[in-house]
Amino acid sequence: MISFQQVNKHYGSFHVLKDIDLDIAEGEVVVIIGPSGSGKSTLLRCINRLEEISAGNLMVDGQAVHNKTTDINALRRGIGMVFQHFNLYPHLKVIDNITLAPVQAGGISKEEAQKTAMLYLEKVGIPEKAQSYPSELSGGQQQRVAIARGLAMKPKIMLFDEPTSALDPEVIGEVLSVMKLLAQEGMTMAVVTHEMGFAREVADRVVFMDEGRIVEQAAPADFFARPESPRAQDFLSRVINH
Amino acid sequence: MDFSFVGAYWGDFTEGFKNTIYASLLALAGSFILGILLAVFRISPWKVLRILGTAYVEFFRNIPLLLVVYVFYLGLPSMGVDLDGFTSGTLGLMVYTSAFIAEAIRAGIQSVPTGQMEAARSSGLSYVQAMRFVVLPQAVRIVIPPISNQFLNLVKNSSILGVVAGFDLMYFADNVNSYSFQTIETYMIAAGFYLILTIPLAYATNVLERRLARTN
Numbered sequence: 001m002i003s004f005q006q007v008n009k010h011y012g013s014f015h016v017l018k019d020i021d022l023d024i025a026e027g028e029v030v031v032i033i034g035p036s037g038s039g040k041s042t043l044l045r046c047i048n049r050l051e052e053i054s055a056g057n058l059m060v061d062g063q064a065v066h067n068k069t070t071d072i073n074a075l076r077r078g079i080g081m082v083f084q085h086f087n088l089y090p091h092l093k094v095i096d097n098i099t100l101a102p103v104q105a106g107g108i109s110k111e112e113a114q115k116t117a118m119l120y121l122e123k124v125g126i127p128e129k130a131q132s133y134p135s136e137l138s139g140g141q142q143q144r145v146a147i148a149r150g151l152a153m154k155p156k157i158m159l160f161d162e163p164t165s166a167l168d169p170e171v172i173g174e175v176l177s178v179m180k181l182l183a184q185e186g187m188t189m190a191v192v193t194h195e196m197g198f199a200r201e202v203a204d205r206v207v208f209m210d211e212g213r214i215v216e217q218a219a220p221a222d223f224f225a226r227p228e229s230p231r232a233q234d235f236l237s238r239v240i241n242h
Numbered sequence: 243m244d245f246s247f248v249g250a251y252w253g254d255f256t257e258g259f260k261n262t263i264y265a266s267l268l269a270l271a272g273s274f275i276l277g278i279l280l281a282v283f284r285i286s287p288w289k290v291l292r293i294l295g296t297a298y299v300e301f302f303r304n305i306p307l308l309l310v311v312y313v314f315y316l317g318l319p320s321m322g323v324d325l326d327g328f329t330s331g332t333l334g335l336m337v338y339t340s341a342f343i344a345e346a347i348r349a350g351i352q353s354v355p356t357g358q359m360e361a362a363r364s365s366g367l368s369y370v371q372a373m374r375f376v377v378l379p380q381a382v383r384i385v386i387p388p389i390s391n392q393f394l395n396l397v398k399n400s401s402i403l404g405v406v407a408g409f410d411l412m413y414f415a416d417n418v419n420s421y422s423f424q425t426i427e428t429y430m431i432a433a434g435f436y437l438i439l440t441i442p443l444a445y446a447t448n449v450l451e452r453r454l455a456r457t458n
Contacts, residue, residue, distance in 0.1 A: 050360055077366035087360065089376050089380075101362075104371050105365065105366040150365075
């Protein structure tokens, strides 16, 4: 479904992504972890071309993402994205946040889009907030709306860029459980997170990055029990033993 | 103070007031449209447009309004374009104010967090759709106070027409003064007419601002 082949990216003289090779299969849940500045978010943002790659090849759903002839808007409709800071549209009600893209970019009628939106709001557990504005919601509720918005185009892939990092600890669980539900339903997911419990429990595979490279990748049981690289051992000892 | 002379010149004041309103409305509409266009140039992905927009804005907001109006009124005739005082004054006002309006709009658009554009684009909306449905509606709220400030300035700056025989309020006030010699009284009446325009404008801005703040 997603395939990085020798992908490199530079910001000026800064080499952010180094020789990335990564394949994510349909229905797979891949969690990307690593210290900050290791290139995790950049890697994720390349998948829907929020970032351009400098070299290499990146295929998503059979299309070369960085080919200029690829219809990027069409490709993006098949990829939902959830951001650290939610990025809900503050001037629109929850329901309109969710239906904007399906109606304007997806060519779906407003009634149809609203019906679908309500379905997803029920799925994330807050159908009663449809007519609220984002500023009236808690952080956890806002992020759940953002997930519903990402799902509204019925995407094949969902990207999560540190979805719980800006949340109060007591509401992290409600967001993670929605993500877990999606994973169980077979959604293809790429998740950048610091939630090791989620990685351990939900991921099919953990990818560990450091200094722009994929240092190690393995099934979570193996990765957390026996990290191979010294860098991953060091990272895990810091995030888990305290 | 002796206002007994006013009756004899009342027609001059109202004629000037009328022309000040015309000039202000024309320049206001023109500078708003031109300002939006220039702001779009300044944030455009194309470098040539950015340079053009920036050059225009930096040139016109850093020279005196009087100079701009003089170029239209005194300069263009030497190139065979003869404009009357009202037209050159109004055009000068429009060209000058549009630079400030462009700046206010650009700042407003750029103050909308980049995450908004990213969220919209990542959902499959085109750049134009993302601007139209997500960025601009948020920018409007931010832009209203500085823009209405520019509109207020524009109404007051329209007095520049008085210098180039534009038959506005200031022009007629000068006339009345030279006939009546009631200088203070004459200009106080002119000030009153300006306030009739500017105070409701400032008040309407406040109301609009509060209403937008509530729905946000």
